[in-house]
Amino acid sequence: MASQTRRDYYEILTVERTATAEEIKSAYRKAALKWHPDRNPEKKEAAEAKFREATEAYSVLSDGQKRAAYDRYGHAGVSGMAGGGGMNQTIYEEFQDIFGDFFGFEDVFGRGGGRGGRSRAQRGADLRYDMRLSFEEAAAGVNTKIRLPRQGFCAACNGTGAKAGTGVATCETCKGHGQLHYQQGFFSISRTCPSCQGAGQVIREKCPDCRGRGRVEHTKSIDVRIPPGIDSQTRLRVSGEGEPGSNGGPPGDLYIVVEVKEHPFFERRGADLYCTVPVSISQAALGAEIAVPGLAGDERVSVPEGTQTGTIVRLKAKGLPDPHGGGKGDLYISLRVVTPSKMTREQRKLLQQLGETLTVENRPAERNSSFFDKVKDIFG
Ligand SMILES: [Zn+2]
Ligand SMILES: [Zn+2]
Numbered sequence: 428m429a430s431q432t433r434r435d436y437y438e439i440l441t442v443e444r445t446a447t448a449e450e451i452k453s454a455y456r457k458a459a460l461k462w463h464p465d466r467n468p469e470k471k472e473a474a475e476a477k478f479r480e481a482t483e484a485y486s487v488l489s490d491g492q493k494r495a496a497y498d499r500y501g502h503a504g505v506s507g508m509a510g511g512g513g514m515n516q517t518i519y520e521e522f523q524d525i526f527g528d529f530f531g532f533e534d535v536f537g538r539g540g541g542r543g544g545r546s547r548a549q550r551g552a553d554l555r556y557d558m559r560l561s562f563e564e565a566a567a568g569v570n571t572k573i574r575l576p577r578q579g580f581c582a583a584c585n586g587t588g589a590k591a592g593t594g595v596a597t598c599e600t601c602k603g604h605g606q607l608h609y610q611q612g613f614f615s616i617s618r619t620c621p622s623c624q625g626a627g628q629v630i631r632e633k634c635p636d637c638r639g640r641g642r643v644e645h646t647k648s649i650d651v652r653i654p655p656g657i658d659s660q661t662r663l664r665v666s667g668e669g670e671p672g673s674n675g676g677p678p679g680d681l682y683i684v685v686e687v688k689e690h691p692f693f694e695r696r697g698a699d700l701y702c703t704v705p706v707s708i709s710q711a712a713l714g715a716e717i718a719v720p721g722l723a724g725d726e727r728v729s730v731p732e733g734t735q736t737g738t739i740v741r742l743k744a745k746g747l748p749d750p751h752g753g754g755k756g757d758l759y760i761s762l763r764v765v766t767p768s769k770m771t772r773e774q775r776k777l778l779q780q781l782g783e784t785l786t787v788e789n790r791p792a793e794r795n796s797s798f799f800d801k802v803k804d805i806f807g
Pocket of ligand 1: 599600601605606620622624626
């Protein structure tokens with residue numbers, strides 16, 4: 428497992444094999460400060476390799492058990508113990524007081540601390556889009572396109588933010604390094620340059636199209652399929668259509684929040700529909716076939732003879748489709764007997780004649796009260 432080309436840990440830290448723990452620690456501190464990438468902006472990669480090497484050596488030699496294993500068996504004795512980058516947590520904590528937050532120790536090992544102000548991959552934000560649908564649209568389902576404002580690269584300046592032909596200049600504040608170094612006692616602390624946000628370059632003249640931002644707003648149209656029968660307050664997720672991520676992070680999601688307008692005639696309870704339909708006293712008394720407006724055109728409904736107000740007729744599968752694919756709801760029609768008003772003299776006479784013939788036998792049975800209760804239950 429051990430590579431023949433790996434350097435000796437003592438050699439890396441330039442200490443004797445008999446060095447004390449304190450000498451090893453001091454040697455590592457010197458090496459870490461010397462090779463920290465932030466202090467070697469011109470040869471960052473080479474410095475980072477040296478820094479990692481020193482840290483690996485220290486992680487083994489500072490641990491009595493690992494050091495003993497290394498002394499006996501060499502690299503093979505500690506492979507898997509010190510492994511590439513898995514040993515940093517304790518060292519980081521141990522040296523945090525030395526390096527401080529701004530030294531960027533975490534960044535060197537890609538632990539994503541980000542406290543030094545460096546950029547790292549971030550998922551884009553989720554977006555919300557409110558969609559108002561008519562009752563009929565929600566019932567039938569909709570295939571539609573929605574247009575969303577998006578941030579994209581400015582084509583005029585290729586995302587640089589500089590006006591065409593003017594280019595960029597080296598940042599005066601940081602002299603192009605992107606980082607500012609402060610000496611604090613023995614240690615150097617580096618921070619992202621506020622003038623160029625770490626880019627090391629500034630724009631001479633701003634691109635007129637994007638006003639120097641390098642990004643422009645454009646609209647993107649997204650195909651959206653609203654399933655039939657969708658109800659208010661439903662959230663539909665469109666994966667990956669949120670805001671773009673930064674520094675190579677994934678985009679967020681788009682949430683479409685549906686609001687369905689109320690219907691003037693139908694009341695909705697889940698996939699079932701409820702409505703009230705007036706019938707005349709003759710229709711109610713004699714029975715009749717009437718037309719009731721349904722979602723898909725008129726529905727024929729037979730009013731039974733002797734119908735009372737509150738009689739409920741159920742039309743199976745004439746409600747709304749279940750958006751989750753579970754068939755259709757029912758349509759409940761509550762019949763309301765309408766007493767005639769503004770009658771002509773002849774109508775009054777006919778009704779009077781009828782009235783004289785009515786006996787107690789013509790009265791509805793007691794079950795009418797249960798009809799009333801039933802309607803109350805359903806219609807609240
Ligand atoms: Zn700068
Ligand atoms: Zn531009």
